[in-house]
Amino acid sequence: MxxxxxxxxxxxxxxxxxxxxxxxxxxxxxxxxxxxxxxxxxxxxxxxxxxxxHTVLKPEAIVYHNKSSLIKEEKAGIILFSWFSKPLSVAAAIVVALLISVPLYNLFKTNNPGTITSNVEHSNPGGVNDSASELKTPENQNPTEKEWIQPDQNSVHTLAKKQSGKGRFNLPVIPDSNPKDSVNRLVPAEDLIDMPERGFASFIPLTPKENSMELGLVNNELGEFVPRTQKNSLEFYAVNIKEKGLVGFMGEGLATLTDPFKNLNVKIHKSKDKKDPGLRIEVSTEQYYMVASVHLLPKNDRN
Amino acid sequence: MTTKEYNQCVADLSDGIFRFALKHLRDEYEAENVVQNTFEKLWVRKENVEMATAKAFLFKITYNNCIDILRKSNRSGSLEEVSEVHYSHSRQYSDAMEIVKKAVDNLPEAQKTAVMLRDYEGYDYRTIGEITGTTEAQVKINIFRARQFLKKYLKDLYAVI
Structure with a gap:
């Protein structure tokens, strides 16, 4: 046998x-x-x-060479500001905002600013500039409010519909993907945005498909979230309109803006509210919309 | 999951995800798209995905993506489709590992998925079942049939040579 x-x-x-x-x-x-x-x-x-x-498969050395495209930057820029004291953080925020927005404007400005396709409305950053006026940007190329194309509610370019009276901006509609795919359905705003451990953002869902958000700067001294409506806060975010997703904050958002800019517009608003002075900078192209708001600390509150 | 952990997943798992997709789709471009799509979904859902379960999450998304693509293009293989043509093509391969790699392409998708997750990723039957939406018993049978087929493939080829 x-x-x-x-x-x-x-x-x-x-x-x-x-x-x-x-x-x-x-x-x-x-x-x-x-x-x-x-x-x-x-x-x-x-x-x-x-x-x-022999039927046991041996791992093959197959390498995915495009890893860098998947890597997400950690939010070093925002955290950096938390290292500063209050006045310094505000000053740094202003400097950064100006440093990044004005050169961008000069670099990518177009002679046809009125043809921008995003429907950015005049902003009303809560507590900053209810009576805001535009600052003149280089060569005075800013369009007036009337020159901005009116919102197309059904377009993916619909981005910055101001929620009346609340000074918040709605993120673009997140479309349903494959109905069978439960992962990517009705993505809430929270999932689009990386919140650093210390937290500097809050999100207010409005409807399942329409979300708003407000961002603020971590106050190093208080160690807690500083809402946009408070002093000494900074907000900045960028959205890829075509991809309908948030790109990121601060440097990360700007660093991503490598595509050719078309119809770039920069709008800078200065608050006339002496109790809450600040700047609001809007940068928009066919593909991106960015906004930065800097709230200045009133003199009598400064250390 | 934090951004740092997400990036760690990219570093540790993107090769495996790409290999898994490539083996199923046999198309580098499509496989790359699947990888991009898969990690995008992880990024979107990262607040709800724990680091410990991220790998299975990624493979599940990849698996579903691949199945969708294969169904749309009607490319999924079956055991019955294995013909003498496949055997004859394999004569050029000189060692068993190369032959088995080629033979894996001829497995039905369920068997191919199960045996790849088992051997490449070291998953147990339960986890493979969670990824593919099948029972542990089905997973075991799929792996058994896959190995049976691969063994027969090798045996027949050696007989010809």
Whole structure:
């Protein structure tokens, strides 16, 4: 009697199933020992076992070379500000905002600013500039409010519909994807935005498809979220209109703006509210919409 | 999951996800799209995905993506489709590993998925079942049949050679 026959006699399901279970580590020690003894005794069973062992796939060195496109930047820029004291953080925010927006304007400005396709309305950043007026940007290229194309409610470009009286901006509509795909359905705003551990953003869902958000700066001294409506806060975010998703904050958002800019517009608003002075900078292209608001700390509150 | 953890997933798992998609789709461009789509979904859902379950989450998304693509293009293989043509093509391969790699392409998708997740990723039957939406018993049977087929493929080829 061969080893295989002996083993067959012990297990009516046949040797293949047992060899498979041996390979998978599914046999008890005793069963494995018996089968290995049978394999030892029988050349044919030994060959079967050898062939079974070859069916285990060996990992191949396949490398995905485009990892960098998947990597998301951590929000170092925002955290950086939290290292500063109050006045310094505000000053730094202003400097950064101006440094990034004016060169962008100069670099990408167009002679046809009125053709912008996003429907950015005149902003009303809560507590900043209910009576805001535009500052003149270089060469006075800013369009007036009337020059901004009116919102198309059904367009993916619908982005910055101001929620009346609340000074908040709605994010673009997040479309339903494959109905079978429960992962990407009705993505809430929270999922679009990376909140750093210390927290500097809050989100107010309005409807399942329409979300608003407000961002603020972490106050290093108080160690807590500073809402936009308070002093010494900074908000800045960028949205990829075509992709209908948030790009990021601060440097990350700007760093992503590498596509050719078309119809770029920059609007800078200055608050006339002496109790809550600040700047609001809006940068928009066909593809992106960015906004930065800087709230200045009133002199009498400064350290 | 934090951004740092998400990036760690990219670093650790994107190769495996790409390999998994590539093996199923046999199209580099499509596989790259699947990887992008899969990690985008992880990013969108990262607040709700724990680091410990991220790998299974990614493979599940990848698996569903691949199945959708294969169904749309009607490319899924079946055991019955394996013909002598496949065997004859394999003569050029000189070692068992190369032959098995080629033979895997001829497995039905369910068996291919199960055996790849088992061997490449080291998953147990339960996790594979969670990814593919099947029972542990079905997973085990799929892996058994896959190995049976691969063994027969090897055996027949060696007989020809």
């Amino acid at each position: 061969t080893g295989e026959e002996r083993f067959k006699n012990q297990n009516p399901q046949g040797p293949e199933w047992d060899l498979f279970n041996l390979l998978e580590g599914e046999l008890s020690d005793k069963e494995a020992e018996a089968l290995l003894a049978a394999i030892e005794d029988d050349d044919e069973l030994g060959r079967e076992w050898e062939q079974f062992q």
